[in-house]
Amino acid sequence: MRHTNFIPQPRFVEIRTRGRLVHWQVDDAVYFITFALFDAMPAHVLTELFRERDQATRATRTVAERAQVERLFQIRIDRELDQVRGSCLLREHGQIVADALRYFDGQRYTLHAWCVMPNHVHVLVHLERGADLPKVVQAWKSYTAHKIGLGVIWQREYFDRVIRSPQEYSDTRAYIRNNPAKAGLRNWPWVA
Helix, strand or coil: CCCCCCCCCCCEEEEEEEECEEEEEEEEEEEEEEEECCCCHHHHHHHHHHHHHHHHHHCCCCCHHHHHHHHHHHHHHHHHHHCCCCCCCCHHHHHHHHHHHHHHHHHCEEEEEEEEECCEEEEEEEEEEEEEEHHHHHHHHHHHHHHHHHCCEEEECCCCEEEECHHHHHHHHHHHHHHHCCCCCCCCCCCC
């Protein structure tokens, strides 16, 4: 795992959606990724958050305003996830997820920070030119679901954000590393 403030200059490739979230696919970028268990957040809470985000997005006029709406949306989602609701399967199976994240570190991607919370996962990862973010995330989710052996455990969508500055990199890395303590998890083993 590399610990650096190096932020490559990402090149725009495409914007795509798999449902309700927009995903920016760029080459040679550092991403902040969050994926969660299927029951990590009550459906009515998630529906309300999306409604508020969609309403705020309609009121924007610039790309910068839309980016700020998305950033605030991510903060609200993170707060909800930190309530540690749902089955919290990762209390028992966190090592499987940690091992999956580290398995191709240095080969297909470079991990900068990660934490496996009881009901969600945060990853700060650099993807090289040509790497496919959806395939990387799907590999993590598919392998871990199969290994845990309880069927579908992950939400279909994931949240991602391209890191755009050294300050954002530093803030995001600190957020990930401090997330377990902030959620009241003492001596949490799955954070790096």
